[in-house]
Amino acid sequence: MSNSLPKKRIALFGSTGSIGTQTLDVIANNPDRFTAEVLTAHSNDELLVEQALRFKPNIVVIGDERKYPHVKAALANTDTKVFAGEQALEEVASMDVYDVMLAAIVGFAGLRPTLRAVEQGKAIALANKETLVVAGDIVMQKAVEYRAPIIPVDSEHSAIFQCLVGETRNRIEKVILTASGGPFLGKKPNYLVNVKRDHALQHPNWNMGAKITIDSATLMNKGLEMIEARWLFNLQPDQVSVQVHPQSIIHSMVQFEDGSIKAQMGLPDMKLPIQYALTFPQRLPNNFPRYNFRKPAQLTFEEPDTKTFRNLVLATDALFKGGNLPCVLNAANEIAVFAFLRNRIGFLDMTDLIERTMNQVPWIEKPTLEEYFESDAEARNFAASVIKL
Numbered sequence: 001m002s003n004s005l006p007k008k009r010i011a012l013f014g015s016t017g018s019i020g021t022q023t024l025d026v027i028a029n030n031p032d033r034f035t036a037e038v039l040t041a042h043s044n045d046e047l048l049v050e051q052a053l054r055f056k057p058n059i060v061v062i063g064d065e066r067k068y069p070h071v072k073a074a075l076a077n078t079d080t081k082v083f084a085g086e087q088a089l090e091e092v093a094s095m096d097v098y099d100v101m102l103a104a105i106v107g108f109a110g111l112r113p114t115l116r117a118v119e120q121g122k123a124i125a126l127a128n129k130e131t132l133v134v135a136g137d138i139v140m141q142k143a144v145e146y147r148a149p150i151i152p153v154d155s156e157h158s159a160i161f162q163c164l165v166g167e168t169r170n171r172i173e174k175v176i177l178t179a180s181g182g183p184f185l186g187k188k189p190n191y192l193v194n195v196k197r198d199h200a201l202q203h204p205n206w207n208m209g210a211k212i213t214i215d216s217a218t219l220m221n222k223g224l225e226m227i228e229a230r231w232l233f234n235l236q237p238d239q240v241s242v243q244v245h246p247q248s249i250i251h252s253m254v255q256f257e258d259g260s261i262k263a264q265m266g267l268p269d270m271k272l273p274i275q276y277a278l279t280f281p282q283r284l285p286n287n288f289p290r291y292n293f294r295k296p297a298q299l300t301f302e303e304p305d306t307k308t309f310r311n312l313v314l315a316t317d318a319l320f321k322g323g324n325l326p327c328v329l330n331a332a333n334e335i336a337v338f339a340f341l342r343n344r345i346g347f348l349d350m351t352d353l354i355e356r357t358m359n360q361v362p363w364i365e366k367p368t369l370e371e372y373f374e375s376d377a378e379a380r381n382f383a384a385s386v387i388k389l
């Protein structure tokens with residue numbers, strides 16, 4: 001098909017991560033459709049420079065200011081402008097140099113730049129689920145106010161989004177998020193008590209950054225995704241459910257009020273939801289591997305084991321109770337995962353730490369943005385003090 005559409009200018013926040021590098025693959029495969037206008041990294045200055053020399057962005061941002069001299073020197077003979085520091089992420093997000101922000105920073109750090117982009121009325125291709133977990137009500141309200149479309153990248157939410165195309169007049173009865181179950185599916189606490197980071201980092205189906213991989217192993221990822229779905233699709237908490245589906249071929253489903261269920265399927269490959277978020281409502285041809293119905297031939301489903309994987313219970317509590325509780329859950333989880341990855345606490349300790357923090361930080365029913373930031377800080381400080389980080 002001949003293509004006269006203008007190129008979309010992408011601001012890729014978190015270009016050095018798993019989503020970031022796969023987004024650059026999608027951009028490289030479609031040079032007539034996309035340009036990488038902004039690239040941002042936190043600590044990986046080497047990769048950022050390599051990406052900048054290849055994709056020739058207008059702007060790069062290196063979060064860690066100590067790395068600025070190296071990036072600046074390496075790009076001295078190019079047209080790329082170099083910024084550094086946390087504040088620069090927000091400043092660049094506010095600039096009118098791009099059309100779509102692909103929000104692929106990990107964790108709470110992604111919230112502020114994404115909010116800036118929303119306030120500019122930019123389209124957001126949202127991978128950073130923590131943004132909606134922390135402040136979903138405010139982010140979605142601003143998205144309406146500033147007419148900033150938010151298109152999900154997270155595979156489950158992309159699946160739901162795809163199932164909803166053409167269904168604007170039809171009520172959702174519930175969404176069914178699929179969960180792989182992670183590397184410890186079927187295991188019990190007496191096993192989990194001894195598992196170490198390297199084992200937890202081996203996801204059966206997806207190759208992802210360290211934080212989300214640990215979240216998948218504890219089922220916190222599915223808990224965060226329940227909260228993300230609630231805000232993205234304007235659902236009531238009891239309309240969000242989870243089915244364990246170890247093959248990760250069905251990426252999620254929507255059940256409508258006539259009982260019909262639509263599912264979106266495909267091999268587990270994030271390039272597909274990334275590409276769809278950047279081209280929606282169009283689909284682009286590609287040569288990604290296709291699902292063969294013989295491999296895996298059986299698609300199975302089971303209920304999550306919430307007695308063992310209590311993070312899902314904590315996240316469900318946060319989903320139903322709302323207010324600042326999801327923000328507190330998220331902050332405590334970030335501290336817990338950080339500590340587990342450094343072998344400072346055990347696998348099951350993560351859940352205990354999150355639960356204690358949720359019981360400690362005062363509940364606020366309808367927080368302001370400032371109160372979300374304060375709750376985040378309070379939860380982090382408490383959780384870090386408990387484990388003497």
Ligand SMILES: NC(=O)C1=CN([C@@H]2O[C@H](COP(=O)(O)OP(=O)(O)OC[C@H]3O[C@@H](n4cnc5c(N)ncnc54)[C@H](OP(=O)(O)O)[C@@H]3O)[C@@H](O)[C@H]2O)C=CC1
Pocket residue numbers: 013014015016017018019020040041042043044045063103104105106107109127128129130153154155206207208209210211212270
């Ligand atoms: N990976 C996946 O398949 C999926 C990921 N997601 C979500 O997408 C987001 C990104 O995940 P993933 O790509 O796996 O994560 P990675 O850890 O692989 O990458 C994270 C990116 O964020 C940057 N970053 C880290 N900390 C900061 C900070 N404090 N300030 C600014 N930038 C920072 C990193 O920079 P640097 O490397 O330079 O330090 C890197 O570019 C997460 O929210 C995750 O939940 C959702 C669905 C699937």
Ligand SMILES: CC(=O)[C@@H](O)[C@H](O)COP(=O)(O)O
Pocket residue numbers: 154155156178179180181182206212215216217221222270
């Ligand atoms: C690729 C993606 O979207 C991840 O969130 C993935 O779904 C993790 O898998 P589980 O959390 O289901 O193990």
Ligand SMILES: [Mn+2]
Pocket residue numbers: 154155156157225
């Ligand atoms: Mn997901």
